[in-house]
Amino acid sequence: MNKTIASLADAVSVIGDGASVMIGGFGGSGSPIELIHALIDKGVKGLTVVNNNAGNGHVGLAALIEAGCVAKLICSFPRSADPVVFTERYLAGKIELELVPQGTLAERIRAGGAGIPAFYTPTSYGTDLAKGKPVAEFDGRSYVQERWLKADFALVKAEIGDTHGNLTYRAAARNFGPLMCMASSTAIVQVSKLVEPGGIAPESVITPGIFVQKVVEVPNPAQEEDLNRAGARYP
Amino acid sequence: MNKTIASLADAVSVIGDGASVMIGGFGGSGSPIELIHALIDKGVKGLTVVNNNAGNGHVGLAALIEAGCVAKLICSFPRSADPVVFTERYLAGKIELELVPQGTLAERIRAGGAGIPAFYTPTSYGTDLAKGKPVAEFDGRSYVQERWLKADFALVKAEIGDTHGNLTYRAAARNFGPLMCMASSTAIVQVSKLVEPGGIAPESVITPGIFVQKVVEVPNPAQEEDLNRAGARYP
Amino acid sequence: MTAEKLSNAQIAWRAAQDIVDGAYVNLGIGFPEMVAQYQPPGRQAIFHTENGILDFGPAPKPGAEDWDLINAGKKAVTLKPGSAFFDHATSFAMVRGGHLDVAILGAYQVAQSGDLANWSTGPKGVPAVGGAMDLVHGAKRVAVITEHVTKDGKPKLVERCTLPLTGVGCVTRVYTSLAVIDIDGGKFVLREKLANMTLDALQALTGAKLHIDGAVGELKVPSLAA
Amino acid sequence: MTAEKLSNAQIAWRAAQDIVDGAYVNLGIGFPEMVAQYQPPGRQAIFHTENGILDFGPAPKPGAEDWDLINAGKKAVTLKPGSAFFDHATSFAMVRGGHLDVAILGAYQVAQSGDLANWSTGPKGVPAVGGAMDLVHGAKRVAVITEHVTKDGKPKLVERCTLPLTGVGCVTRVYTSLAVIDIDGGKFVLREKLANMTLDALQALTGAKLHIDGAVGELKVPSLAA
Numbered sequence: 001m002n003k004t005i006a007s008l009a010d011a012v013s014v015i016g017d018g019a020s021v022m023i024g025g026f027g028g029s030g031s032p033i034e035l036i037h038a039l040i041d042k043g044v045k046g047l048t049v050v051n052n053n054a055g056n057g058h059v060g061l062a063a064l065i066e067a068g069c070v071a072k073l074i075c076s077f078p079r080s081a082d083p084v085v086f087t088e089r090y091l092a093g094k095i096e097l098e099l100v101p102q103g104t105l106a107e108r109i110r111a112g113g114a115g116i117p118a119f120y121t122p123t124s125y126g127t128d129l130a131k132g133k134p135v136a137e138f139d140g141r142s143y144v145q146e147r148w149l150k151a152d153f154a155l156v157k158a159e160i161g162d163t164h165g166n167l168t169y170r171a172a173a174r175n176f177g178p179l180m181c182m183a184s185s186t187a188i189v190q191v192s193k194l195v196e197p198g199g200i201a202p203e204s205v206i207t208p209g210i211f212v213q214k215v216v217e218v219p220n221p222a223q224e225e226d227l228n229r230a231g232a233r234y235p
Numbered sequence: 236m237n238k239t240i241a242s243l244a245d246a247v248s249v250i251g252d253g254a255s256v257m258i259g260g261f262g263g264s265g266s267p268i269e270l271i272h273a274l275i276d277k278g279v280k281g282l283t284v285v286n287n288n289a290g291n292g293h294v295g296l297a298a299l300i301e302a303g304c305v306a307k308l309i310c311s312f313p314r315s316a317d318p319v320v321f322t323e324r325y326l327a328g329k330i331e332l333e334l335v336p337q338g339t340l341a342e343r344i345r346a347g348g349a350g351i352p353a354f355y356t357p358t359s360y361g362t363d364l365a366k367g368k369p370v371a372e373f374d375g376r377s378y379v380q381e382r383w384l385k386a387d388f389a390l391v392k393a394e395i396g397d398t399h400g401n402l403t404y405r406a407a408a409r410n411f412g413p414l415m416c417m418a419s420s421t422a423i424v425q426v427s428k429l430v431e432p433g434g435i436a437p438e439s440v441i442t443p444g445i446f447v448q449k450v451v452e453v454p455n456p457a458q459e460e461d462l463n464r465a466g467a468r469y470p
Numbered sequence: 471m472t473a474e475k476l477s478n479a480q481i482a483w484r485a486a487q488d489i490v491d492g493a494y495v496n497l498g499i500g501f502p503e504m505v506a507q508y509q510p511p512g513r514q515a516i517f518h519t520e521n522g523i524l525d526f527g528p529a530p531k532p533g534a535e536d537w538d539l540i541n542a543g544k545k546a547v548t549l550k551p552g553s554a555f556f557d558h559a560t561s562f563a564m565v566r567g568g569h570l571d572v573a574i575l576g577a578y579q580v581a582q583s584g585d586l587a588n589w590s591t592g593p594k595g596v597p598a599v600g601g602a603m604d605l606v607h608g609a610k611r612v613a614v615i616t617e618h619v620t621k622d623g624k625p626k627l628v629e630r631c632t633l634p635l636t637g638v639g640c641v642t643r644v645y646t647s648l649a650v651i652d653i654d655g656g657k658f659v660l661r662e663k664l665a666n667m668t669l670d671a672l673q674a675l676t677g678a679k680l681h682i683d684g685a686v687g688e689l690k691v692p693s694l695a696a
Numbered sequence: 697m698t699a700e701k702l703s704n705a706q707i708a709w710r711a712a713q714d715i716v717d718g719a720y721v722n723l724g725i726g727f728p729e730m731v732a733q734y735q736p737p738g739r740q741a742i743f744h745t746e747n748g749i750l751d752f753g754p755a756p757k758p759g760a761e762d763w764d765l766i767n768a769g770k771k772a773v774t775l776k777p778g779s780a781f782f783d784h785a786t787s788f789a790m791v792r793g794g795h796l797d798v799a800i801l802g803a804y805q806v807a808q809s810g811d812l813a814n815w816s817t818g819p820k821g822v823p824a825v826g827g828a829m830d831l832v833h834g835a836k837r838v839a840v841i842t843e844h845v846t847k848d849g850k851p852k853l854v855e856r857c858t859l860p861l862t863g864v865g866c867v868t869r870v871y872t873s874l875a876v877i878d879i880d881g882g883k884f885v886l887r888e889k890l891a892n893m894t895l896d897a898l899q900a901l902t903g904a905k906l907h908i909d910g911a912v913g914e915l916k917v918p919s920l921a922a
Contacts, residue, residue: 001492001514026747026784027770028763052784054822077826080770087822099823102746103788103830107351110785114559115566115608116342117373119354121792122833126864128816129825138352138382147373164516164525164552168438171764171781172748178783182563197525197552203403204439205554206783208524210494210516210569225763236718236740261521261558262544263537287558289596312600315544322596334597337520338562338604345559349785350792350834356566357607361638363590364599399742399751399778406538406555407522413557417789432751432778440780441557443750445720445742445795460537 002163003215004194008038011188011216012155015044018071020151022050022109022180023061027080028224030173032157032190033060035216037234039155040064046071050109050151052102052176054078054086057228062086063235070095074149076102082228101129104146106179112150113182113211120145154184157221158207161191162198165212166205174206181211190218237398238450239429243273246423246451247390250279253306255386257285257344257415258296262315263459265408267392268295270425270451272469274390275299281306285344285386287337287411289313289321292463297321298470305330309384311337317463336364339381341414347385348417348446355380389419392456393442396426397433400447401440409441416446425453475647475664480691481615483508485574485645488613489515496520496565496605498575498588499543502615505574508694516552518570520601522561525553542601565601566608573609575602577616577644579631582678584641584653586614587633599636606637618646618675625677627651627658648672650689657681662689701873701890706917707841709734711800711871714839715741722746722791722831724801724814725769728841731800734920742778744796746827748787751779768827791827792834799835801828803842803870805857808904810867810879812840813859825862832863844872844901851903853877853884874898876915883907888915 005011012035015021021039025031040063047070054075055062062085064070073095078086089095100108101123111119120143124130134145156177158167167189169177181187194217240246247270250256256274260266275298282305289310290297297320299305308330313321324330335343336358346354355378359365369380391412393402402424404412416422429452476484478501486508489495496518497503506528509515516525519541526541527548535546564570579587589602606612616626627644644651649672650662660680663672665688673680702710704727712734715721722744723729732754735741742751745767752767753774761772790796805813815828832838842852853870870877875898876888886906889898891914899906 001516027766029747029766029770030764077824078822079824083822090822097823099825101825101829102784102827103791106784106788107349107792110563111354113567114342114563115568116354116356117376117378118371119346119351121351123792123830125833126811127829127861129829136353141352143352162552166552166554169781171438171762172745172766173764174781175747175784175787179785182567182569197550200554202523202549202553202555203406205556208554208556208560208564209552210518210524210564223763225761236742262540264521264540264544265538312598313596314598318596325596332597334599336599336603337558337601338565341558341562342566345789348793348795349789350794358566358604360607361585362603362635364603397778401778401780404555406536407519407540408538409555410521410558410561414559417793417795432776435780437749437775437779437781440782443780443782443786443790444778445744445750445790458537460535 003165003213004163005214005216008034008216009041011035011214012038012042014186015039015153017044018046019153020048022151022154022184024156024177024180026052026175027056030157030175030177031060031224032155033222033224034218035155035188035190036060036064040067040069040235044069048072050074050149052076053080054083056080056224057082058085058233059227060224065089065095072096072098074098074100076100076105099129106176108146108149109176109179109183111148113179116148118145118147149183151184152186154180154187156180156187156189158189158191160193160195160200161189161215162195162200164197165209165215166200167207167212168200168204169206178207181207186213187211188214190216190221192219192221238400238448239398240449240451243269243451244276246270246449247273247277249421250274250388252279253281254388255283257386257389257419259391259412259415261287261410262291265392265410265412266295266459267390267425268457268459269453270390270423271295271299275302275304275470279304283307285309285384287311288315289318291315291459292317293320293468294462295459300324300330307331309333309335311335311340334364341411343381343384344411344414344418346383348414351383353380353382384418386419387421389415389422391415391422391424393424393426395428395430395435396424396450397430397435399432400444400450401435402442402447403435403439404441413442416442421448422446423449425451425456427454427456476691477694479504479694481645481647483691483694484650484689485613485615489572493571494518494569496570496573496609501576502574503543518564520561522556522558523553525550562604565604568608568610570609572611572613573605574613574615575605577614577626578633579626579628580614580641580644581628581631582653582658583656584639585631586636586641587631589636590634602636606640611642612640613643613645614641615645618648625675628677648675659683660686662687664689702917703920705730705920707871707873709917709920710876710915711839711841715798719797720744720795722796722799722835727802728800729769744790746787748782748784749779751776788830791830794834794836796835798837798839799831800839800841801831803840803852804859805852805854806840806867806870807854807857808879808884809882810865811857812862812867813857815862816860828862832866837868838866839869839871840867841871844874851901854903874901885909886912888913890915
């Protein structure tokens, strides 16, 4: 078994028009810039993207939106230092937005990965974001029913990966990565360093390989924040 | 902040009659033998205990049951190589049993720790263990509603702990430990090695200290399987 | 001489042949654990155990056991390169979330609907369920390995389970001591049978109608040490 | 000379005095982040950030940022000994599961019922909620720090929020530029006020009745660099 893919282009070649794609990262931390740019190069339309944010500047997720690949975004916080790409499209009605509280977003993705079709949360009860959702009372407190969230693909940035797909993450770049690998049919992961099985101690594995389908090595990956500070644009 | 407790007796002194106590471990792997024995020494009555199993031989959880401390057991598999202690009490109607499928048990405990009062699972649908539970259909498939599980206390065995309560676990002794720390008001953890904050790399922490209230160092802890092979009894 | 029926090892061998390279597999406690021994050469399955290990290997030598390194049956195991530890919630996320390719379980009864009874023989004694009810939901393929009939000769493949259910409509293939049978559209469909067994004889030992859909192959297995 | 009103730093300072040693604390993005600077000596709070860090410290020196090590406001932070990383589901298990001792948030409006509005000023522009709706449920104590009135002088403490709600009945204490007010039983209960401010003057700037329940202390803070 070897889940390694030789090139970024090969790794994203399976993603077609209209696919749902979870993209890891919280702002720039953990954003799989190289995979996203490879997807822009491929050229796709009508994606539903799940990410905590909506991109910053003109690289990464912002560039994917700017390239016209994204029809709908599911996120918690579509603001950033430079959110112009998403903002303009959203205000012009060119991109759909499903706004989800951040913890509910994380839990919905985990539920998708864990085979839990629905759960109850206190979050958003009594607010506009709970409108139309079933409500139930447990032990005298009211809760909102939320549904799982799954996707066809996940694009995730990890630190070390082995050929079985076991992963570690760097610092707080972990964030949504482990959840999105679980919740997607095909998790495509870029790793800064690829190792043989056994190269990650079994106690240190954060995402077990069962949740990962494709691994591509990208040494020295770009950091969104650095690109934006340098005024980069993609393509 | 220092969550260290000097002795096992002090660590369990807060547990009173009628308390609910989650006990980590899967069979002997991860069983906090020393904490359980300290609880026997203290002498308590009417506990509700949550564990995957029901004890083996005459040490650890089996000894706690044999000492008459346990009124009710919530578990998935009350069988073992030598289950005589639980079996006799159960068949004599002296201990109550709530049988829960193993994955549902794990998820109910996690839900308790994560503030999710209820969730839906396919597990047990259409079986005797789903009797009396609400059922709902999502996307054409039927699911059973399960409730969170919380406890007053957890007794957990970890490998390395720091004074803030950050923990690592040894091999597959991890099992229910991280979940039970989350789901209990007071998680009491025995660690084989106690270190200062910073002694565990932040990437390697399995249970963050926020889920842990008390840490007691037990170097070279006993292994239930070894005790049973030696024919040990407690007290 | 052809076998009258397969040994447990031979049933396990036959089930092992259907596990593809790279499959993630959970083997039930007891008899199903034997399947791991008969992986065809060149194929590498990754075994999952409920208590939080992926990619474990066979038992260590006696005396070399690490009792923190056990499988769901509480037996000591070893690790392979590429193994991983995780907590119980993550372990059952793998199970329930559809991440396992195959689960192979034992059975008291299997119904033509795919219903499985394998956790309780009734209200006597101490009930115990473990991970069985979780495993039957989630794995992409749930297969059963079993004797074709009970010790006292009663069918284990039945129209409707009379014992308490583990899961509803979950089994898709049954490997027995006499045959390989798929469950498809609420029917038992015979795929393979022992060469020395007539269809009528097999039907007589089966508690529900065996359907034929295409060729019925010969159930061929090597002779294996018991 | 007594201050007419507290600076943001002074409001943050006052809120910091109520955080006990060893408390687990989440500070909202922006103004609430200032609270971390004013922990009393000898007390050690553990700060949580939604994106998966416990026990982070202040910003690094410019040029020393690690952009994988940021807080929920996407600002670079540092680590303290004893810090931990975890994924987003675990992070919000901490939030939703009642493991945080205190969450300190900003507000557009707070109602006497404890309702909070702090995520949306209405249907214009791009809506963004982040972790606000999660934080208001779960933390054992949810406090707000805020100017007492809006920039154009309208009350922020109101009978009923007119802006979209973040949470229902969730706030228990409000630290404003003029007073410290508890929310108890659906009422604003005045605990402290600036010495130079009469109750009538404070009431005039408050959109719902201020109740008195026991002594009203003087809201005293040090002069702090802006």
